[in-house]
Amino acid sequence: MNARFLRHLLTVLLVCGSSLLALPVRAADEAPDALIKRLSTDVLDNIKADKAIQAGDYSRIVALVDSKIMPNVDFQRMTSAAVGPAWRKASPEQQKRLQDEFKILLVRSYAGALTQVSDQTIMVRPMRAAVEDKEVVVRTEIKGRGDAIQLDYRLEKTPGAGTGWKIYNLNVLGVWLVETYRSQFAEEINAKGIDGLIATLAERNKANAKKG
Amino acid sequence: MKRNLCLHLPDHMGVGRAMWAGLLLLFLSLAGCASGPNANPRDPLEPFNRGVYKFNDAVDRAVLKPVATAYRDATPVRVRQGVGNFFGNLEDIWSFVNNALQFKGQPAIDSLRRFGVNTFMGWFGIFDVATEMDIEKHTKDFGHTLGYWGVATGPYLVLPLLGPSTVRDTVALPVDWKGDIVSSIEHIPTRNTATVLRAVDNRSDLLKASTMLEEAALDKYTFTRDAYLQRRRSVIFEGNPPDEDGVDKLSVQPDPAPAPADALTPVNNNSGLPLDQKAIP
Numbered sequence: 356m357n358a359r360f361l362r363h364l365l366t367v368l369l370v371c372g373s374s375l376l377a378l379p380v381r382a383a384d385e386a387p388d389a390l391i392k393r394l395s396t397d398v399l400d401n402i403k404a405d406k407a408i409q410a411g412d413y414s415r416i417v418a419l420v421d422s423k424i425m426p427n428v429d430f431q432r433m434t435s436a437a438v439g440p441a442w443r444k445a446s447p448e449q450q451k452r453l454q455d456e457f458k459i460l461l462v463r464s465y466a467g468a469l470t471q472v473s474d475q476t477i478m479v480r481p482m483r484a485a486v487e488d489k490e491v492v493v494r495t496e497i498k499g500r501g502d503a504i505q506l507d508y509r510l511e512k513t514p515g516a517g518t519g520w521k522i523y524n525l526n527v528l529g530v531w532l533v534e535t536y537r538s539q540f541a542e543e544i545n546a547k548g549i550d551g552l553i554a555t556l557a558e559r560n561k562a563n564a565k566k567g
Numbered sequence: 568m569k570r571n572l573c574l575h576l577p578d579h580m581g582v583g584r585a586m587w588a589g590l591l592l593l594f595l596s597l598a599g600c601a602s603g604p605n606a607n608p609r610d611p612l613e614p615f616n617r618g619v620y621k622f623n624d625a626v627d628r629a630v631l632k633p634v635a636t637a638y639r640d641a642t643p644v645r646v647r648q649g650v651g652n653f654f655g656n657l658e659d660i661w662s663f664v665n666n667a668l669q670f671k672g673q674p675a676i677d678s679l680r681r682f683g684v685n686t687f688m689g690w691f692g693i694f695d696v697a698t699e700m701d702i703e704k705h706t707k708d709f710g711h712t713l714g715y716w717g718v719a720t721g722p723y724l725v726l727p728l729l730g731p732s733t734v735r736d737t738v739a740l741p742v743d744w745k746g747d748i749v750s751s752i753e754h755i756p757t758r759n760t761a762t763v764l765r766a767v768d769n770r771s772d773l774l775k776a777s778t779m780l781e782e783a784a785l786d787k788y789t790f791t792r793d794a795y796l797q798r799r800r801s802v803i804f805e806g807n808p809p810d811e812d813g814v815d816k817l818s819v820q821p822d823p824a825p826a827p828a829d830a831l832t833p834v835n836n837n838s839g840l841p842l843d844q845k846a847i848p
Binding site: 465531535536 | 607703704779782783784785786789790792793794797798800801802806807808
């Protein structure tokens with residue numbers, strides 16, 4: 356059971372990495388499921404064509420994340436949800452540092468997943484949502500070896516015309532990314548406050564960077 | 568197959584049915600006394616669990632991980648794939664039983680077909696022909712079956728050597744062992760070899776993941792627990808679990824300062840439901 360669970364966890368981690376990168380270039384007010392489909396395919400193709408990313412070139416990965424993925428993610432909402440109620444008490448500088456460090460943590464620790472992309476295909480499942488919905492869940496499946504990998508996105512409609520949809524949470528194999536960090540962040544905040552959490556994140560990022 | 572029940576259980580683990588029940592009782596009795604002031608409601612045994620987690624981690628570092636690394640470095644990738652496929656094929660037959668117990672027709676048929684195709688066309692499962700034929704894999708164990716029929720998970724539990732579990736999944740475990748072809752092999756040396764090979768092969772698959780876990784988690788124990796509990800729950804609801812009270816409220820967290828207020832407030836949320844309940848079909 357442990358081994359099977361760990362294998363799931365492996366897939367979670369690997370897919371988190373690839374899917375975080377799976378979200379580039381946005382068109383005006385495209386339907387959210389069409390958006391996810393296009394972005395996933397585009398990013399998978401990009402990775403398959405990029406030898407440097409496959410070899411784990413960190414700077415190339417960061418460039419890809421910044422140019423293609425981050426414009427489609429409401430990272431502030433993601434971070435605030437992971438931080439929980441303490442977010443409101445944080446100063447704007449603290450909020451900015453939390454976002455910066457959390458992003459580095461995710462990109463750095465999941466970067467290795469991108470070397471794993473090979474011949475997987477992505478299928479977007481039919482979406483049930485009303486036209487006026489401002490928040491939707493788009494469900495996708497990645498098919499490769501073994502069980503199909505469930506990969507879902509929560510998206511919000513950004514206000515104003517032509518601003519499109521933004522992703523604010525990600526579910527791999529039934530595990531929501533934000534929820535998985537929530538207890539860990541709460542532990543740090545309870546023990547050492549917001550600054551303690553920032554320090555822990557920064558420290559972890561430094562240690563990860565040293566490992567190459 | 569007319570053996571005493573205890574003989575069905577893996578002897579190498581040294582746990583008979585009575586002993587298993589005793590262990591379980593011990594775990595449960597700890598529930599009352601182990602919880603601290605900040606206890607997570609789903610993890611009242613946290614202090615105990617952390618102890619076991621630490622022990623498992625030490626064993627992994629000292630034995631399992633080095634062995635799995637050596638195995639990975641010494642064998643060609645195709646061999647390891649074959650080994651993984653072989654054990655995965657044996658798993659499919661147990662998934663068939665559990666999908667059937669949950670009255671899940673297509674997944675049950677798929678699991679049975681996978682087992683048939685891979686056993687007879689894939690050299691006893693060494694080649695995963697079924698996946699090439701687009702027959703989907705639906706892994707299910709007896710803990711899923713209990714959950715499907717409404718048995719609550721009970722507290723989170725970390726088992727020595729076996730890792731993350733819950734009280735429900737632990738109760739189900741002896742049944743899973745009975746359904747596990749490897750642990751029903753009568754020839755003991757063969758059974759032990761197969762068990763060890765499977766464990767090492769599984770661990771070698773996870774070498775990258777465990778490195779990533781080291782990097783991604785602030786607290787590996789909590790990360791593993793929260794991912795495990797969400798994952799188990801999701802499988803029982805076929806990837807579409809209802810919102811859990813309180814778990815999902817964080818998604819609708821209005822953000823005071825920088826974002827405009829209407830960014831998170833729907834214009835016409837007439838339903839009176841929190842947004843996320845609406846968002847889930």
